[in-house]
Amino acid sequence: MRSSTHATRMELLRLRRRLGVALRGYKLLKDKQDELMKQFMELIGKIREMREETEKHLVQAFQGFLLASAVMSREEMEGALAFPNKIVNLEVKTRRVMNLQIPVLNLQAERPVYCYGCANTSGELDIALSNLDIIFSTMIVLAEREKALELLAAEIEKTRRRVNALEYILIPDLRETIKYIELKLSELERSNLTRLMRIKEIIAG
């Protein structure tokens, strides 16, 4: 759609400048979108495998606990797990992808996971706990990646909308308006020229 403007030379110059800026912005945004998409695609593959793997192992670990709870009473189990020995520290840094701040998680664990004596607990609980301990670091990595995926997705969506707005609306509109003004100006020039020719004819006549 052509925006309503005065068909003047000044307006034409202004619009041409705007078109230049719009084209440059479009190109930059398109590059940004491509790069985000590339990172996104890399991430998807990793996450999909990882999630399936994690879920599988987690369910196995849960089954281990179920097994342990068959051998021990609930109170005993809760008592055994009530005072954790292990200390986890999650170090949070951020890395930048384009304009995004993506968290990077670094798990630091101290001391072994077993927090109870051998007397009142069953071997099943040991196994279940060690299984859970093993997959826990994977779960943290998964948490980091899923967050990155979500942030990237939101940014891609936003960028795509901007790219489309420039590509399909702003730039064509500017082009159309510029063309309209150019045609109008040349039409004016032609009519002026014929007028001059006619006047010359009359004077000469």
Add this chain to the structure above:
Amino acid sequence: MSTSNIAVIGDRDSVLGFKALGTAVFPICNDRPQEALDIIEKLCHERYAVVFITEPIAQKIETELSRYRYRTLPSIVLIPNNQGSIGLGRERVRDTVKRAVGIDIFREEAK
């Protein structure tokens, strides 16, 4: 750079083991999801970086959870509970991909 904590929210039996791993555990009932929301809101203020939540609870507060999706932190991750996975976590990843790419690329790969 800073250190922060990890929380696990879920039904009692599922989250029991996480306690020994040194995470903060919040056992709640499956049919009281509102509690989970209150806990999450509190955790946000206390700079928890990762919150694991079991799928059955997350299912009931999905719309509220989506508020946290595009924040830098916390990262809320769905995990199956001891009844097995209901596929909500995978569904969420797929949903995210669909929004970003515009098409459901996972389904194409499955063909």
